[in-house]
Amino acid sequence: MPVLKAKPRTIDEYLAALSDDQSGALEKLRQIIKVAAPKAEECITYRLPAFRQNGMLVAFGATENHCAFYLMSSSTVATYQDELKGFNTSKGTIRFQADKPLPATLVRKLVKARIAENSKLIKTTKHKSK
Numbered sequence: 821m822p823v824l825k826a827k828p829r830t831i832d833e834y835l836a837a838l839s840d841d842q843s844g845a846l847e848k849l850r851q852i853i854k855v856a857a858p859k860a861e862e863c864i865t866y867r868l869p870a871f872r873q874n875g876m877l878v879a880f881g882a883t884e885n886h887c888a889f890y891l892m893s894s895s896t897v898a899t900y901q902d903e904l905k906g907f908n909t910s911k912g913t914i915r916f917q918a919d920k921p922l923p924a925t926l927v928r929k930l931v932k933a934r935i936a937e938n939s940k941l942i943k944t945t946k947h948k949s950k
Contacts, residue, residue, distance in 0.1 A: 827864075827867060828864055828867065828869075829864065830862075830864065831850060831862055831864070831869040834864065834867075834868070834869050834881075835847060835850075835869070838882050839918075841918040841919065842882040842887055842918045844918070845887050845916075845918035845919075845921050846869070846880055846881075846882060846887060848921060849880050849887075849889060849921065849922065849927060850869065850880070852924050852927045852928060852931075853871055853878060853880075853927065853931055855928070856927065856928040856931035856932055856935075857871060857873055857877060857931050857932075857935055859873055860872060860873040860877050860935075861873065865879060866879070868880065868881040868890065869881065870890075873935060873938060874935075874938040874939055874941070874942045875938045875941065875942070876892050877892070877931070877934050877935065877938060878890060878891055878892060878930075878931060878934055879892065882918075886908070886915045886916060886917060887915070887916055887917070887918055887921075888913055888914065888915045888916070889913070889914045889916070889922060889927070889930075890912060890913050891912045891913070891914070891930060891934060892912050892934070893912050893934060893937055894911040894912050895937070896912070896930060896933050896934055896937060897909055897910075897911065897912055897913070897914070899933065900926075900929070900930060900933070903926055903929075904926075907922070
């Protein structure tokens with residue numbers, strides 16, 4: 821994680837603490853997410869920039885060695901594992917270098933998959949509570 825003087829309250833504050841290459845790469849990722857999920861709300865969760873829509877949607881961040889896109893869903897990462905070849909992945913995380921960002925088309929696809937997953941969970945939860 822970057823060394824932040826204080827807990828960031830906004831995504832802009834988080835990005836301001838990063839190197840130019842990392843903040844640039846993550847700002848591009850942020851813009852792609854906004855287009856793919858126009859109804860999503862920006863927030864900070866676990867000290868990371870994130871978006872929520874019917875629950876937590878996705879988050880992103882940077883460490884000293886890489887940038888990361890957090891899908892908050894191991895099933896989404898597993899579903900798209902073929903398209904994620906060449907990227908370092910784990911359960912719900914995709915790591916990448918600032919100078920080798922994730923392709924915009926892939927990010928849009930992943931965000932839309934997460935929107936669908938969250939919508940399905942909300943419908944299932946509402947159905948169970950009736």
